[in-house]
Amino acid sequence: IEPIIEVKDLTKQYKIDRKYFWAKDTFVKAVNNLSLQLHSGETFGLVGESGCGKSTTGQIILQLIKQTSGKVLYKGEDISRFSSKRLKAWRRKVQIVFQDPYSSLNPKKTIQWTLNEPLEIHGIGTKESRQELIIKTLEDVGLDANYLKRMPHELSGGQRQRIAIASAIILNPEFIVVDEGVSALDVSVQAQILNLLKNLQRKYQLTYLFISHDLNVVQYFCDRIAVMYLGEIVEIIKSDETSLMPKHPYSQALFSSIPQAFDNGQENIVLKGDIPSPSDLLPGCTFETRCPLAMEVCKKVKPTFKKITENHIVSCHLKEEA
Ligand code: SF4
Ligand code: MG
Numbered sequence: 001i002e003p004i005i006e007v008k009d010l011t012k013q014y015k016i017d018r019k020y021f022w023a024k025d026t027f028v029k030a031v032n033n034l035s036l037q038l039h040s041g042e043t044f045g046l047v048g049e050s051g052c053g054k055s056t057t058g059q060i061i062l063q064l065i066k067q068t069s070g071k072v073l074y075k076g077e078d079i080s081r082f083s084s085k086r087l088k089a090w091r092r093k094v095q096i097v098f099q100d101p102y103s104s105l106n107p108k109k110t111i112q113w114t115l116n117e118p119l120e121i122h123g124i125g126t127k128e129s130r131q132e133l134i135i136k137t138l139e140d141v142g143l144d145a146n147y148l149k150r151m152p153h154e155l156s157g158g159q160r161q162r163i164a165i166a167s168a169i170i171l172n173p174e175f176i177v178v179d180e181g182v183s184a185l186d187v188s189v190q191a192q193i194l195n196l197l198k199n200l201q202r203k204y205q206l207t208y209l210f211i212s213h214d215l216n217v218v219q220y221f222c223d224r225i226a227v228m229y230l231g232e233i234v235e236i237i238k239s240d241e242t243s244l245m246p247k248h249p250y251s252q253a254l255f256s257s258i259p260q261a262f263d264n265g266q267e268n269i270v271l272k273g274d275i276p277s278p279s280d281l282l283p284g285c286t287f288e289t290r291c292p293l294a295m296e297v298c299k300k301v302k303p304t305f306k307k308i309t310e311n312h313i314v315s316c317h318l319k320e321e322a
Pocket of ligand 2: 051054055180
């Protein structure tokens with residue numbers, strides 16, 4: 001089956017301001033040659049430390065920012081070739097939910113206004129049918145018509161996130177990027193919102209790209225997990241609730257901080273070494289400066305992906321193709 005989203009060799013490079021006018025231009029690669037495929041109906045997690053390029057990747061997939069090179073395909077079609085009309089229709093099908101709904105909801109507008117806006121932009125329905133759809137969508141996210149006249153500041157954090165989800169699903173999308181969508185919430189509220197997302201996924205056959213630094217949440221919520229380090233994916237692994245066997249030294253260190261992720265009683269691995277400057281990356285493995293297992297070859301030769309199992313790939317010189 002064809003992936004709903006495919007990303008091929010995506011790179012996003014930023015020019016940094018020169019310190020001296022005679023200095024050479026320097027560039028930072030926020031995303032470096034990244035490829036992945038998202039299958040319809042799955043929840044795909046993107047994890048890694050802050051600044052590793054997770055959000056940038058999500059925003060490029062939605063074309064909220066433009067890549068420097070590489071392609072994003074939607075059901076096999078290159079979205080950079082879409083006509084503006086096709087692009088607008090496509091924008092209905094892809095949505096994003098951010099960490100802090102307070103900043104994405106207009107503080108001066110009622111919930112009704114907020115939920116009506118996307119319908120108006122896309123010219124959907126009559127005034128009456130829009131009202132019906134807004135109320136149905138509020139019910140979909142566990143709220144009701146009593147919220148129509150409320151303002152964002154009158155709502156709790158969890159309720160605001162429900163409104164943000166409502167405004168993402170009201171256009172009947174197929175794909176939603178959830179960027180740290182529960183990170184700002186209390187743990188008990190997090191669980192409610194995650195359950196809501198799961199129920200909506202079943203009801204509307206949604207595909208999620210779930211960006212998070214919270215490994216517990218990702219392991220619980222996602223079907224597959226991609227681990228990112230300095231703009232690159234180093235491992236993609238299938239997740240299930242009982243065990244996770246990451247093979248890349250970076251993923252192992254990352255996941256060793258949540259003991260329940262492992263069923264082999266692995267100790268917490270603390271990384272030493274410095275993170276290299278992203279503008280000054282060496283030709284070899286990006287993780288080399290911090291890797292407890294680094295070898296001579298790692299400095300010079302970039303590892304390629306090896307397939308461990310059908311749902312597990314890892315990029316490290318120590319790993320052999322299964
Ligand atoms: Fe460590 Fe070398 Fe593997 Fe990179 S390729 S993760 S430096 S062992
Ligand atoms: Mg981010």
